[in-house]
Amino acid sequence: MNRRAAVFGASGQLGVELVRELEARGYYTAGWARHQLDITDAAAVERALASAEVEIVFNAAAYNQVDVAEKEPLAALQVNALAVRNLALACRQIDARLVHFSTDYVFDGQTSHPYTEDAPTHPLSAYAVSKLAGEVYAQAYLGQPLVVRTCGVFGPGGKFTARGNFVELMLRLAGSGRPIRVVEDHVASPTFAPWLAARSLDLAERGHCGVFHIGGGTPIAWFDFARMIFEAAGLRPELTPTNEREYRTVARRPKYSALSNAKMETAGVEPLPPLRQALEIYFAQRDARPS
Numbered sequence: 001m002n003r004r005a006a007v008f009g010a011s012g013q014l015g016v017e018l019v020r021e022l023e024a025r026g027y028y029t030a031g032w033a034r035h036q037l038d039i040t041d042a043a044a045v046e047r048a049l050a051s052a053e054v055e056i057v058f059n060a061a062a063y064n065q066v067d068v069a070e071k072e073p074l075a076a077l078q079v080n081a082l083a084v085r086n087l088a089l090a091c092r093q094i095d096a097r098l099v100h101f102s103t104d105y106v107f108d109g110q111t112s113h114p115y116t117e118d119a120p121t122h123p124l125s126a127y128a129v130s131k132l133a134g135e136v137y138a139q140a141y142l143g144q145p146l147v148v149r150t151c152g153v154f155g156p157g158g159k160f161t162a163r164g165n166f167v168e169l170m171l172r173l174a175g176s177g178r179p180i181r182v183v184e185d186h187v188a189s190p191t192f193a194p195w196l197a198a199r200s201l202d203l204a205e206r207g208h209c210g211v212f213h214i215g216g217g218t219p220i221a222w223f224d225f226a227r228m229i230f231e232a233a234g235l236r237p238e239l240t241p242t243n244e245r246e247y248r249t250v251a252r253r254p255k256y257s258a259l260s261n262a263k264m265e266t267a268g269v270e271p272l273p274p275l276r277q278a279l280e281i282y283f284a285q286r287d288a289r290p291s
């Protein structure tokens with residue numbers, strides 16, 4: 001009999017890759033996009049999981065509007081925290097494992113080395129607080145959840161989602177013909193969604209639980225990432241560096257939020273290939289998928 005899995009947030013960048021990866025590995029996979037199932041509806045979550053009879057549940061659904069969350073912190077909390085409680089309770093009912101995704105933004109960025117899982121958390125924004133609360137809910141209600149923190153997710157599915165991703169934003173700005181300014185004093189480890197999906201499933205299949213970091217493995221300033229994107233895309237827009245002093249955002253963001261994958265690698269999961277390779281695959285897959 002096939003193994004059975006469920007994916008919430010199945011039409012997001014990560015969700016589509018999780019469904020693809022699970023199906024490729026022979027799982028019967030039930031996936032719900034937001035319009036099919038809103039995870040803030042506790043009864044709907046419980047009903048869906050009870051009838052799907054799955055052994056593992058992936059939560060790729062999230063409220064990701066970091067700046068908007070400063071105006072509507074409750075909306076972020078409902079999806080990123082309280083709804084995780086719904087999922088955890090429903091998983092407990094059917095004895096399923098929960099794999100939940102969190103963020104590098106649980107850290108304050110006051111470092112210059114990739115964050116390990118045992119680093120103290122200190123969220124700087126309403127979005128970040130809501131995501132940290134989601135981790136806590138998963139751990140409060142379940143004995144062995146797997147919480148995967150990731151960073152700067154980009155997958156070819158981002159071409160079609162409302163939120164998009166950094167690569168799509170850069171392509172859009174290049175298309176506008178206007179000069180592009182990107183911060184050079186914020187460093188992250190952008191993460192390719194298909195590899196994130198595969199490594200998360202690798203960890204889950206090996207029975208790991210607790211908090212794991214899966215970042216792209218290449219700490220890079222957003223300005224340098226933008227340059228790499230344009231090189232990979234064969235574009236030459238006018239790109240200049242800026243900094244957080246000149247480019248203010250509504251929400252505070254960690255200046256340095258690259259994640260260390262050392263714990264994942266020690267657990268026997270393959271390291272992620274170089275970021276440049278991810279971009280080459282990104283563009284090949286993006287162009288191959290119908291608009």
Ligand SMILES: NC(=O)c1ccc[n+]([C@@H]2O[C@H](COP(=O)([O-])OP(=O)(O)OC[C@H]3O[C@@H](n4cnc5c(N)ncnc54)[C@H](OP(=O)(O)O)[C@@H]3O)[C@@H](O)[C@H]2O)c1
Binds near residue numbers: 035038104161
């Ligand atoms: N994107 C990043 O840069 C980034 C960075 C660090 C961590 N993460 C984390 O990585 C995970 C995957 O992110 P992603 O990049 O795949 O995000 P994404 O592309 O924005 O996908 C999130 C999905 O969640 C859905 N969703 C939102 N509210 C929902 C609700 N109430 N019920 C059900 N579905 C809901 C969205 O649907 P709609 O589009 O219809 O709203 C969307 O399909 C999330 O946990 C995120 O917090 C992401």
